[in-house]
Amino acid sequence: MSIPVYPPKPVAGDRVAVLSPSFAGPAVFPRPHELGLERLVKEFGLEPVEYPSTRRAATPRERAADIHAAFADPAVKAVFSTIGGDDQITVLPHLDRELIRANPKPFFGMSDNTSLLMYLWNTGIVGYHGGTVMTVLGRPGAVHPFSADSLRAALFGSQEYELRPAPEFRTIDQDWREADTWTTEPPMEPGTGWGWHQADRVVEGVSWGGCLEILAWQLMADSEVQRDPAAYEGCVLMLETSEELPPATEVFRTLRNMGERGLLARFPALLMGRPKTWSFERPLDAGARARYAAEQREAVLRATAAYAPEAMVVFDVDFGHTDPQLVLPYGGTVRVDGPARRVSVRY
Template sequence: MQNRQFIYPNKVQVGEKIAILSPSAGLPEIFPAVYELGLKHLREEFKLVPVEYPTTRKMGSTPKDRARDIMAAFADPEIKAVICSIGGDDQIKVLKYLDPEVLRAHPKPFLGYSDATNLHFYLWNLGIVSYYGGAIMTQFGRYYAMDEYTVHSLRHALFQGGEYEITPTPEWSDESYNWNDPDTLSLRVPMFANTGWQWHNAERIVEGTAWGGCLEIIDYHLRAHRYLQPLEHYKGCILFLEASEEMPDAEYVYRVLMGMGERGMLQQFSALLMGRPKAWNFDNQLSSEEKETYKLEQKEAVIKAIEEYAPSLLAVFNLDFGHTDPQFMLPSGGHLRIDGIARKITMTY
């Protein structure tokens, strides 16, 4: 619904307090050095004051306890934004313990991605803009250095607001640091030249409200059907999708989109922004040739679903958000403008 109004939370000021939460996995307990480095960069690069909560450094916290920390952070007037330490795989269990009235009364910038898709959906349903990206242990806790492309986008999301034209990063990586091997943490992961975005059905201009996140978490919600809105709420919105480090195969990607299509949901969107596929992890270290095959098969699966369910849908592939590095922050609930003629994308932060 293009006429639906979303609230942009107030921006943060230098020196203010920021809640650091673990609404999913409490990995700061297992990898404290990586987490502490992320906090150091938050303090030194952004001049912000991190505030932790009881479950921030605790693995195995109950969903109810994690929800309690979320509510406390949003309700505290001294806390000006909320950033996830990292993702996980069960944040959907937290949502039933949240109080929507407290969140609606105290909108704040929320940053995170992957499993944080759950909280992005919850805030979207309340009409609150949030920012997909920027976890403490991955983007802030980068050992070699924080990537300037990421830092620039984070500054817009946290401090500046306004319209922001995103551009392809000059180089990128889908390979990761081994947090279990301290000797490698000061090295730079392999970086690859960016060949640019890929456009499909692009010869027009589309504007709309952003909705989306991690494909696997969207699959959770298609199955649970507890936090999805009536179809008309997505009419004219711009869908953004990316897959996690679990590297789902092309058939799975297609099936999720097929589920959206059979539900009548995929057809509601005016455009699709597809994040660059992560084609490498420690358990599945693909060669360069295997990576290209994996990425091509994923793109073909997406286009297959588009052609079956939404054949006129404008789509852009290989964008720099999600599980590859660096990343821009994508405003969930924010206004996007995709100019397929000029090959430009502008987001309102």
């Protein structure tokens, strides 16, 4: 497997595609979508371009057609997903790999967009895990400065960027359907820093992974996961979990199954995202949230001890289903310096 290459970056004034490759979130929650589009213009100097399925539920084939149109248009310099979802895996069979390979562009997405990021990785293109329009750009109050700095560097830059622990983070979500949500800043808690395990070496490699639940689906479908585990030798694994709050047993079993497939041992380092510990379906209290996070950490350590005992692990990295959010290159270079307790990426 060849190392993915970085696509050309946009500059201020360029057009960027805004797509809904999974859930048509803007059709249900127009407020954060409109706010995200407005901030793309005013704060990032870009011209968003929507497509037929951006604001309506569409078939997998229709969504694939919009992806093709966005990548094939020479005037479009980057592609943003509006939000995640749960069925992007059904879109991938309709994609034209050669068309996308011939027109590489930065793609920003997370959650269910892990499927498309995997597809780009296998196509030889670096993608970007994070930066969705509705959740990051359409955040109530304002785009968090921590998120904005990372997104801006990923969007416009190619330099090395040092990741930092977020100074604060949000646990409890606001209801997008409530008017009060849009008049106040989200409630935040003080940052807790990162947790390091076996931080006794320096690892540098290209990144792979994404949302653990979507990765599990890809493993079951045997779709975008390379059959030869050697394809991931020396890569940096990045994993995070969603607002569905998968139990620690599910996290362990997914990692165990990756181990049985011969995958887990290929990764000398793992960046584990700060877990989401609250949702509208499971509004856990503070004690239950702490237990959930601790149980997830124990599950990760149990799996790596069994299948990747030499691996270095960094916990609570602020990417994925987090606020604020770091954008991570998907297939780009990540350097994990254990002794210095530093993580840097190349955008």
